[in-house]
Each structure stands twice: as C-alpha cells, then as structure tokens.
Amino acid sequence: MCTDQSKRDLKSAVIRVKFDWTIASAGATAPPMSLALSVFPLLLIIAAGYALAKSQIIPRSGWAAIETLSFRGLIPATLILAISRSDLSLERFGGFGVSLVGTLVILTLLALSLRLLSKDALDNPAFTSLFQGGIRWNAFVALAAAEQFLSGGIAIMAVAIAVLIPLINITCIVVLASFGPSKASVSKVLTTLSRNPLVQACVIGLVLNVAGIPLPIPVTEALDMIGRGALGVGLMAVGAGISLRRLTRLDWRVCLGAFMRPVLASTVFVLVGTAVGISQVQLMAGVLVFAAPAASNGYIVAKQMGGDANLYADIMTWQVVLSLLALPLWAQYLL
Numbered sequence: 443m444c445t446d447q448s449k450r451d452l453k454s455a456v457i458r459v460k461f462d463w464t465i466a467s468a469g470a471t472a473p474p475m476s477l478a479l480s481v482f483p484l485l486l487i488i489a490a491g492y493a494l495a496k497s498q499i500i501p502r503s504g505w506a507a508i509e510t511l512s513f514r515g516l517i518p519a520t521l522i523l524a525i526s527r528s529d530l531s532l533e534r535f536g537g538f539g540v541s542l543v544g545t546l547v548i549l550t551l552l553a554l555s556l557r558l559l560s561k562d563a564l565d566n567p568a569f570t571s572l573f574q575g576g577i578r579w580n581a582f583v584a585l586a587a588a589e590q591f592l593s594g595g596i597a598i599m600a601v602a603i604a605v606l607i608p609l610i611n612i613t614c615i616v617v618l619a620s621f622g623p624s625k626a627s628v629s630k631v632l633t634t635l636s637r638n639p640l641v642q643a644c645v646i647g648l649v650l651n652v653a654g655i656p657l658p659i660p661v662t663e664a665l666d667m668i669g670r671g672a673l674g675v676g677l678m679a680v681g682a683g684i685s686l687r688r689l690t691r692l693d694w695r696v697c698l699g700a701f702m703r704p705v706l707a708s709t710v711f712v713l714v715g716t717a718v719g720i721s722q723v724q725l726m727a728g729v730l731v732f733a734a735p736a737a738s739n740g741y742i743v744a745k746q747m748g749g750d751a752n753l754y755a756d757i758m759t760w761q762v763v764l765s766l767l768a769l770p771l772w773a774q775y776l777l
Contacts, residue, residue, distance in 0.1 A: 480590055480591065480770060480773070481587075481590070481766055481769055481770050483590065484583070484586055484587060484590060484677060484766065485766055487586075487674055487677040487678055487681070488677050488678070488680055488681035488684070488762070488766075489681060490678055490681065491505075491677065491678030491679060491680065491681025491682040492681035492682060492684050493681075494678065494681075494682065495681070495682035495683075500682070502682065505679055505682040505683070508675060508678070508679055508682075509676075509679040509683075509738070511675065512582065512672060512675045512676045512679055513639060513640075513739075514639045515639075515668065516668060516669060516671050516672035516675055516676070517581065517582070517585070517639070517640065517643070517669075517672045517676065518639045518640065518642065518643035519643075519665045519668040519669040519672065520585070520596060520600075520665075520668075520669035520672045520673075521600050521603060521640065521643040521644055521647055522643050522646050522647045522650070522665060523647075523657075523662065523665045523666060523669060524596045524597045524599075524600040524647070525597070525600045525601075525604065525643075525644060525647025525648060525650075525651055526646075526647045526650035526651050526655075526657060527597075527651075528597040528600065528601070528651065530601065530648070530651055535598075535601050535724075537715075537718045537719060537720040537724070538598070538601065538602075538715075538720050538724045538727070538728070539601070539605050540718055541711060541714050541715040541718045541720055541724075541728060542602055542605050542606055542711075542728060542731070543605065543606075543609070544714045544718075545707070545710050545711040545714050545715075545728070545732060546577070546606060546609060546610070546613075548710050548714070549576060549577060549702075549706075549707055549710060549732075550577065550613055552576075552706075553572065553573045553576045553577060553702070554573070554617075556569055556572055556573070557569055557621070564695070565750075566621045566622060566748075567622065567744075567748060567749050567750040567753075568695055568750045568753055569621060570617060570618050570621050570622055570744065570747075570748070570749040570750070571699075571740075571744050571749045571750040571751070571753045571754040571757070572695060572698065572699050572702075572753070572757070573614070573617050574614050574617075574618075574736065574740040574743065574744065574749065574754060575699040575702065575703070575736045575740065575754055575757040575758065575761070576699065576702035576703060576706075576707065576736075577610055577613060577614055578610060578614060578736045578737045578739075578740045579606070579610070579703070579731055579732065579734045579735075579736065579737060580680065580734050580735050580736060580737045580738065581599075581603055581607075581640065581676075581734075581737070582672075582673065582676030582677055582679065582680055583676075583677065583680060583734045583735060583762075583765065584599055584602070584730045584731050584734040585599050585672070585673055585676070586673040586674075586676065586677050587730045587734070587769055588727060588730050589673060591726060591730065591769070591773050591777070592723055592726060592727060592730075593723075594723075595727060595730075598723070598724065598727040599727060599730070599731070600644070600647065602727065602728070602731045603640055603644060604644035604647075604648065606731065607638065607640050607641055607644070608635055608638075608641055611631075611634060611635055611638065611641075612631055612635065614740070614743065615630075615631050615634065615743075615747075616631070618743065618744075618747040618748070618749060619747070622747050622748035622749060623747075623748040679738075680735075680738070680762065683738050684759055684762060685755070685759065688755060688756045688759040688760075689759060689760065689763070691756050692760075695753060695757075696753070696756045696757055696760060697760075699753070699756075699757030699760070699761070700757055700760035700761050700764055701764075703732065703733065703734070703735060703736060703761050703764075703765070704733045704735075704761060704764040704765045704767075704768040705764070705768065707732035707733070708728075708729045708732040708733040708768065708772060710732070711725075711728040711729060711731070711732045712725060712728075712729060712776075715728055722776055722777060725776050726772065726773060726776045726777055729769075729772045729776065730769070733765050733768050733769060733772060734765055735758055735761035735762045735764075735765050736754070736757065736758045736761055738758065740754055740758070741754050741755050741758070
C-alpha cells in the first residue's frame with residue numbers, strides 16, 4: 443500500500459513532469475506576446491552591462507578583461523561540454539551544415555558586390571568594415587538566444603560555431619588583407635585560427651565526441667559550473683560596449699550594415715534552409731546565428747588591419763537593437 447508520503451511524492455513528480463513538458467513545448471505553442479517577452483531577459487542582461495559600465499561601478503577599462511574571460515574561458519567550457527555529449531551525425535546535422543555554409547557563401551558574394559561602388563562613395567576602409575559587419579556574428583548573443591528559444595539550443599549552436607567560425611575568420615582576414623593596407627600571409631591566417639579559443643574548444647569537443655572518450659564526472663561538473671556564467675557574462679559585456687550616442691550617427695552605410703545581419707542574412711538562411719529541407723528547430727537556430735549582431739572582435743581587427751573601426755562600431759550598435767526586435771518575430775514565424 444502507498445503511504446501518504448509516497449502519494450505526495452508521486453503527486454509532486456507528476457506536477458514536475460507536467461511543468462517540464464509545458465516548458466519544453468512552449469517554443470511551439472507560445473502565443474506572440476510570450477515570444478516577445480522571451481527576449482526581455484536578454485535585453486535586461488545587456489542593459490545591466492550597459493548600466494554597470496556607464497555608472498563606472500565596473501569601469502569601461504575593466505570590461506576588456508571580463509570579455510576575455512568569457513571568450514577564453516567560459517564560452518569554451520560550454521562548447522567542449524556541448525559538443526562532446528551531442529549526436530553530431532551527418533543525418534542529424536548534415537543539412538544544417540550545408541545551409542550554414544551556403545548562406546555564408548551567398549552573403550560573402552553580396553557583401554563583395556559592394557566593392558563595385560565607386561571609392562568616392564565607399565572607400566576601402568569603410569567597405570571592409572561593412573563586409574565584416576555583414577559576415578561576423580556575436581556568439582554570446584546567439585548562444586543566449588538559443589538557450590532562451592530552443593530546447594537543446596546550445597548543442598545546435600555549438601555545431602554552427604564549429605562550422606562557421608573558421609570560415610568567417612579566414613574570409614574576413616583575406617578581404618581585409620586584399621582591400622586594406624595590411625597584408626596577411628597564409629601562415630598568419632592559420633596562426634590566428636589556431637589561437638582562437640572557440641576553434642580550440644570545438645576541436646577538443648569533436649575529438650572527445652568522435653573518439654567516444656567520456657569526460658570524468660568531476661570534469662563534466664566543473665565545465666558545467668564554469669559554463670553557467672558564460673551567457674550572462676557575455677551579454678553583459680555586449681551591453682558594456684554599447685554607446686547610445688552611436689545610435690544618432692546614421693548614414694546610408696550604417697543603415698545598410700545594420701540591415702545586413704538581422705534582416706537580410708537571416709532571410710537568406712531561411713530560404714536556403716527551406717530549400718535544403720532542414721527542421722524548424724534548425725531553421726530557428728540558423729536564424730539566431732545570422733540575426734545576431736556582429737562580433738565585437740571585428741572592431742579590434744578593423745583597427746589593426748586598416749578598416750573603419752568607428753563605422754564598424756556604429757553598425758554593431760544598431761544591429762544589437764534590431765536583433766532584439768527581430769528575434770521574437772522570427773520565433774513566432776518559425777516555431
């Protein structure tokens with residue numbers, strides 16, 4: 443016979459199962475307002491980072507170290523854990539990978555076509571910054587949005603990072619070297635890639651996955667604990683880098699750059715992914731990649747390789763705003 447305590451335990455378990463099922467299925471059944479509200483946690487974290495930097499509670503000079511911690515420690519821990527434990531079979535992610543690469547090729551060609559404009563209208567530094575603004579993506583924002591919108595989103599996003607980060611870095615460096623004053627050799631490109639913590643984390647995760655090497659439980663728990671802070675810290679770093687004054691600096695180049703990622707790039711991916719026949723979840727994951735704002739490291743690359751760093755920062759700031767508006771609309775359409 444069941445005791446009163448066991449009945450209470452059983453009832454609690456049923457309630458938890460119902461609650462977990464409701465949360466897991468929310469992406470497919472949530473009304474428009476719920477999806478619109480789901481972006482608010484991301485907005486609040488970004489706003490918190492902005493407030494901490496603006497108020498000098500954490501001086502702007504200190505955010506470089508925080509972003510480095512996230513980029514070199516927290517995000518890699520998340521990627522190693524996600525990739526090592528995921529089913530990365532071609533049957534599951536082959537079409538997704540093809541869609542990602544196909545979209546990147548189309549965007550690259552579209553961005554390169556801007557060089558057909560006269561140099562009086564668009565000089566080389568501005569062109570390379572527009573190119574970077576349309577190609578690079580902020581993995582912090584995409585990972586956080588995937589966690590918010592998709593069940594198992596981190597694992598899917600890890601696949602996107604493994605596929606796109608090396609290709610994007612190579613493409614951007616080649617374009618900057620071709621149209622800027624700085625030249626980059628093949629060895630320099632390969633060295634830059636090999637030192638990228640996200641690339642290193644993806645390689646480690648893939649080796650563990652393919653070799654079937656299970657991580658010891660203490661290591662898994664340690665990586666999980668480290669990774670929990672990745673998304674929040676990364677989004678606060680995005681907020682700390684925002685300057686509202688840049689929102690007033692609008693010209694046709696900024697408008698075009700802001701349009702390229704949240705609107706054009708994500709639409710191209712949906713068209714390519716639909717043609718390939720990938721699932722709705724993978725479509726949404728790809729939209730999170732291509733609707734995310736440009737990565738902040740593009741600003742540093744622009745300064746180092748002769749791009750227009752201020753234009754890149756203006757474009758990136760507007761992309762943050764437009765991305766937060768576009769993501770719930772895409773979620774409502776796709777999920």
